[in-house]
Amino acid sequence: MKAAGWILCACLVIAGATLQSGVDLPGAAETVIGWVYESKPVQSVIVEESSDRPKLPASQIQAIAAAPGMGVFVIDKDVLGPGKKPAPVLQHYLDEANGKPLPQLVRKWSNGRTTSVDCPLTADELKKAVGK
């Protein structure tokens, strides 16, 4: 039993080090490790391709509709800032989602990391993912 505890501790230390190292992890693993290390999402953005919205499952459309009520921004991948100029505040989030299947949920964590996962399929899952 004691050995199992040590093994668990070792795994968490390795996982934490991996997290801090910047290596990309699967979304679920990222979330779990984030919780263990008391890292929380401090800002979340859904990056979407607006022309794909009707293709999404109805429950995911509802999740995206509910997102602003959870403090989550919803942006098209081609959105711009004032005066139709690129918005520097969004660049980090757009870069994180770039090349991945949209919609992506991009989260900035309290430990400073930014990660992205496929946008959750329901409003409840989204709520959990953004720590609300």
Added chain:
Amino acid sequence: MSLFFDDETEIAPMVAGFPPGALPRQTQVGGLECAAVYAEHVPLIPESEWKNRIADMAASGSFIGQRWKSDAKADYQNGTPLCHLYSLAQAVMAKRHAMGLPFVQLAPESGLGVNGYRLAGGYLDRDIEWAAVHGLCERSYVPMYSNKPNSWKAGWADNALNNIPLEWWDLDGQNVWASTVTALLSGDGCYVGYDWAGHAVFLDMLRVGTNGKIEVHTPNSHGPGQDWWLAGSKAIPSMGSFVIRSVTFSGATL
């Protein structure tokens, strides 16, 4: 208390006191640089799914009209023929909400440059073309119903650059009703014109009526208690139907 109009409704009473503010579009479908044709790029939701999806959307409060409520006093055209700009401003404000941006009350009059600052009716297609370049400014810069830009608060034109509806979808054409329903079921709102009323409105949700027909809602811009539910041929946009893809990201910190 909403007003309801369908194929049986007399037209005259519904537009009484409001001069026609929307005129037939001047461009061909797909003729606007800022608005691609929706049905050519977006898969339309099959009609067989509409009623179930309407029920699901309504139950979860996902229609844009359930999430963003137009202020009937602030978004009130008050007898002017400015429905084409008041409903445009509603569309931009609703889209800002859907993106999670802070609320700003916009001044539809700041779009009057599209017709030489006349308090006159206008064309939806020309309005979106103009707004996609110039945007709309906040109400604090422009008094309601003023068409004298020299008297507006300095900086209004720069402020308008914060609220540019960048890109649109053009839903008009043979698929206009299916495209409009698909857009609403996707959580968007539609900026549309109705020739039977000479009126432009912002459509924000759907329901299934007691007779099983699909009805569409607009907060309208005729003042408190003057929102409309439309059914039958009166629900089908006939002078253009447009959806904003995104507005400029402004007023929020990340």
